Amino acid sequence: MVKSAYIHIPFCQHICHYCDFNKVFIDRQPVEQYLDYVEKEIVNTVAQQPFAELDTIFVGGGTPTALNMPQTERLLEIIQTRLQPLGTNAEVTFEANPGDLPKEKLRLLQEGGVNRLSFGVQTFNNELLKRIGRTHTSEDVFQAVRDAQEAGFANINLDLIYALPGQTPEDVKETLDIAFTLDVQHFSGYSLIIEPKTVFYNLVQRGKLPLPGEDSEAKMYELVMDEMERHGYHQYEISNFSRAGYESRHNLVYWNNEPYYGFGAGAHGYVAGRRLQNAGPLKKYVQLIDETGLPYTNVHEVTEQERMEEEMFLGLRKTAGVGKAAFLQKFGRPMHAVFGEVLEENKRQGLLEETEEAVRLTRAGKLLGNEVFQAFLL
Structure with a gap:
C-alpha cells in the first residue's frame, strides 16, 4: 500500500549551473494551468491506486517556493483536499530557496500543514555561490533559517554540496563550521556530479571548469562525515545526517524500496510493482493527461x-x-x-x-x- 507522495514543481527563478532536474524559468509559464493538471493527475491516479493514509509528502523541484502566494495557496489546497487523510505525525516537506521565503509565505506553508523545510544552501562561501549560479548569499541563508525557526518550523534540512569548482577541503570545513551554528535538525551533503545538458557539463567539455581531483573529493567527504558525527549529526545514509528522530522519513521510503506516488512533470513513481515515469516537458505532460488521464511516458513492470x-x-x-x-x-x-x-x-x-x-x-x-x-x- 502506498504511504508516500512526491510532487514536482518544475519552476525556478533562475537555473543553477549544475542542475539537471526537470525545470523551466517560471517567467511567463502557465503555472496555474500546471497546478490544475497536477490535481487531475492526482485524482486519476488515486482512483486507480487508492491509499488508506499518507505518512510523507515531499514537494520538490525546481523550486516550489518560486510560486507566488496565490499559487502556493492553490498547491496547498490540492494537497489538503486530494492527498488526505494524512497519518498521525505525517512528514510534509517543501524544498525552498533561501531567497524565496518571506515571512508571510512561511506562515502560509505552516498553516497549510507543511512541517519540514529543506533549504538549498550548497555552500556558505559567497564567491562559490556565484560560481555555481546561485543568487542567494550566506546572509540570506541565516535570515531564512532564522525566520523559519521563528515561524515555528522545528524540522529543517540544509543541502550542502562539496567538490565544487575551485573548492578546497578548507572551504568545506569553513562551510560546515558556519552551518553548525544554525541549530538545524538535518543536513544532506552531496558531491558535485557533472550532468549532461548543464552549464557545468559544457564547461568541462571545453576544459574550462577547475574541479577538485578524486583524492581531494574523498578527503572532503571524509571531513563531512567526521564533522557531522562530532557535532551530533548521525550519518544514517551515504549523504544524509540528522539528529536523533529527524531522519528524512520520505527519503527512507526510497532507500527501503517501498512504493510511492510521483506527481508532476518529470516525476517518477513506484506503484503496484511498476516504475512510472511522467513526461517532462509541460506541453507533453498536459497533452497526455488530456488524452489518457495520466502523463506516463514509460511504465516498467519490475521483475x-x-x-x-x-x-x-x-x-x-x-x-x-x-x-x-x-x-x-x-x-x-x-x-x-x-x-x-x-x-x-x-x-x-x-x-x-x-x-x-x-x-x-x-x-x-x-x-x-x-x-x-x-x-x-x-
Whole structure:
C-alpha cells in the first residue's frame, strides 16, 4: 500500500549551473494551468491506486517556493483536499530557496500543514555561490533559517554540496563550521556530479571548469562525515545526517524500496510493482493527461530479480544496511542465496561488512559506493 507522495514543481527563478532536474524559468509559464493538471493527475491516479493514509509528502523541484502566494495557496489546497487523510505525525516537506521565503509565505506553508523545510544552501562561501549560479548569499541563508525557526518550523534540512569548482577541503570545513551554528535538525551533503545538458557539463567539455581531483573529493567527504558525527549529526545514509528522530522519513521510503506516488512533470513513481515515469516537458505532460488521464511516458513492470537488486543497491545507501530477515521476508530467499558471490567479493575488498542481522557498507565502501551498488546488477 502506498504511504508516500512526491510532487514536482518544475519552476525556478533562475537555473543553477549544475542542475539537471526537470525545470523551466517560471517567467511567463502557465503555472496555474500546471497546478490544475497536477490535481487531475492526482485524482486519476488515486482512483486507480487508492491509499488508506499518507505518512510523507515531499514537494520538490525546481523550486516550489518560486510560486507566488496565490499559487502556493492553490498547491496547498490540492494537497489538503486530494492527498488526505494524512497519518498521525505525517512528514510534509517543501524544498525552498533561501531567497524565496518571506515571512508571510512561511506562515502560509505552516498553516497549510507543511512541517519540514529543506533549504538549498550548497555552500556558505559567497564567491562559490556565484560560481555555481546561485543568487542567494550566506546572509540570506541565516535570515531564512532564522525566520523559519521563528515561524515555528522545528524540522529543517540544509543541502550542502562539496567538490565544487575551485573548492578546497578548507572551504568545506569553513562551510560546515558556519552551518553548525544554525541549530538545524538535518543536513544532506552531496558531491558535485557533472550532468549532461548543464552549464557545468559544457564547461568541462571545453576544459574550462577547475574541479577538485578524486583524492581531494574523498578527503572532503571524509571531513563531512567526521564533522557531522562530532557535532551530533548521525550519518544514517551515504549523504544524509540528522539528529536523533529527524531522519528524512520520505527519503527512507526510497532507500527501503517501498512504493510511492510521483506527481508532476518529470516525476517518477513506484506503484503496484511498476516504475512510472511522467513526461517532462509541460506541453507533453498536459497533452497526455488530456488524452489518457495520466502523463506516463514509460511504465516498467519490475521483475522479481530487479526488485532484489534494487533492495540491495538502494538499501546499502543506509548506514544500517540491508537486513537479512527483511530480505528473506520480502523475497522468500536468503540474501546469500541470491548475491553470495557479490557479497563475498565486496567483503574481501573491505567494502562491505556483515553482522548476524545485516550487510552494510564499510567506511571504505562509502567512498566507493557507486562501484559497490553496480556490482549488484546481475
